[in-house]
Amino acid sequence: MTAVVLLAELGEEEHEEVAQETEPGAPTEPTPTTDTTETTETETGAGTTESTEGAGDPVAGKDVxxxxGGCGSCHTLADAGTTGTIGPNLDAASPSADKAVERVTNGAGVMPAFKDTLSEQQIQxxxxxxSSAAGG
Structure with missing residues (x-):
């Protein structure tokens, strides 16, 4: 009989410990997260802002x-001193940064995709x- 009472008491203690660990409403520590996306907000006039995630660095981009990237072997771009004729003349096309990201990432026509060759940052x-050199 003593053994049964002792087991019953042990069972209650274990139940209380579990209840304390999982009691609803108990404060929990937030899980830290890491955000590696850089966001830049730019005023566009008229009081509005435009958000550009992962904006690129034009100085580093010239090196790419x-x-x-070897871009100059196919493209003309005066600022880079290149005169390639396989792809479009970028001075004449004046692509936006978004358009350039899309084309470099996925390719188009005879231009290959560079998503597996260049890092996302290099593409940006x-x-x-x-975009800045061609006035896009």
Missing amino acids: FLAA DVAAYV
């Missing part, structure tokens, strides 16, 4: 254009460079 950088 001339070296890693070269797009920012082309």
